[in-house]
Amino acid sequence: MEQKSIVRNRLRSKILSFSVSKEDLFKLFQVLEERSNAAADIEVSNYKKLDQTDAVFEENKKTIKDGFSLKPTIISSDGKELWGNYKDIFESPNFPDEIQTIYVNSEIPLKSRYNYNPANSFVLFLDFSKPDLFNLSFLPSQATPNESNISVQGYDATWVHGVFNEFNSFVKKNPSKMTWLHRHSIYDLLIWGFGLPLGFWMAFRLSGILIKTFGSISPFLLNGSYVYVFFASLVIFRLLFHYARWVWPLVEQRSSKNNAIKHQMVLGAITIGLITTVILDLIKIVF
Numbered sequence: 027m028e029q030k031s032i033v034r035n036r037l038r039s040k041i042l043s044f045s046v047s048k049e050d051l052f053k054l055f056q057v058l059e060e061r062s063n064a065a066a067d068i069e070v071s072n073y074k075k076l077d078q079t080d081a082v083f084e085e086n087k088k089t090i091k092d093g094f095s096l097k098p099t100i101i102s103s104d105g106k107e108l109w110g111n112y113k114d115i116f117e118s119p120n121f122p123d124e125i126q127t128i129y130v131n132s133e134i135p136l137k138s139r140y141n142y143n144p145a146n147s148f149v150l151f152l153d154f155s156k157p158d159l160f161n162l163s164f165l166p167s168q169a170t171p172n173e174s175n176i177s178v179q180g181y182d183a184t185w186v187h188g189v190f191n192e193f194n195s196f197v198k199k200n201p202s203k204m205t206w207l208h209r210h211s212i213y214d215l216l217i218w219g220f221g222l223p224l225g226f227w228m229a230f231r232l233s234g235i236l237i238k239t240f241g242s243i244s245p246f247l248l249n250g251s252y253v254y255v256f257f258a259s260l261v262i263f264r265l266l267f268h269y270a271r272w273v274w275p276l277v278e279q280r281s282s283k284n285n286a287i288k289h290q291m292v293l294g295a296i297t298i299g300l301i302t303t304v305i306l307d308l309i310k311i312v313f
Contacts, residue, residue: 034181035182038176038178040172041276043276047279048281051116052116058096059112061189065144070091073090090136094132098129100122125154131147132144146180151175158272167210172276172277205276208276216267221259225255225259225260239251273289
């Protein structure tokens with residue numbers, strides 16, 4: 027007798043750039059619900075009657091079908107938690123203005139209540155957290171930590187690849203801005219290209235004040251003040267870098283009550299102001 031081989035497929039990927047509104051999230055869950063319903067149809071079609079009565083068999087199939095309904099867990103930035111049917115959550119007046127995390131596992135309803143393991147399922151985790159603004163213990167050269175990921179697994183390879191590819195296509199259509207800021211070693215490139223020149227420029231700009239203040243006191247204090255201004259400029263550059271990562275997160279929830287746009291305008295004004303002043307000073311020096 028020929029034995030049919032059973033191979034379980036699993037695809038997993040990190041989410042490195044994602045920007046969504048509440049409406050986008052709702053559309054995403056509509057798509058995921060459809061794919062979960064497709065998995066339910068596959069599950070029911072493969073469910074064996076064995077020695078069950080017709081009534082029990084039909085009831086069990088209905089239970090399996092209903093068990094594929096998505097029930098995400100949404101945690102707000104202030105720690106409040108919502109769990110239940112995704113439509114009820116999105117219609118709830120308690121839907122958070124600022125989301126911390128979203129977690130959904132399509133196999134949990136059946137597994138937790140009936141100890142039943144579906145053949146096909148997916149797990150999605152969206153991490154909307156931002157790096158601490160003034161946490162200087164975190165090395166800026168490292169990539170910004172973010173746990174957002176999706177994992178799709180099952181015995182139906184077509185379903186697994188379909189869900190995985192459709193989700194990734196949705197993510198690619200909704201990228202976050204300034205993703206390059208969060209890459210590994212990008213700070214090292216910026217510090218050499220902009221940070222160090224900024225330090226020298228700040229020392230140059232403040233040289234008149236430093237000479238008046240310390241020039242008549244001690245050459246040592248004067249030279250030390252230049253060094254202090256130089257390193258203080260590097261600290262300021264690092265804070266601005268952390269600020270930029272905080273303003274433009276990897277995984278972002280867009281909301282009318284989100285102050286991110288205001289912060290982006292402030293940081294943009296600071297950056298443009300610095301660049302303009304540096305260019306004007308260079309023009310004065312050259313000409």
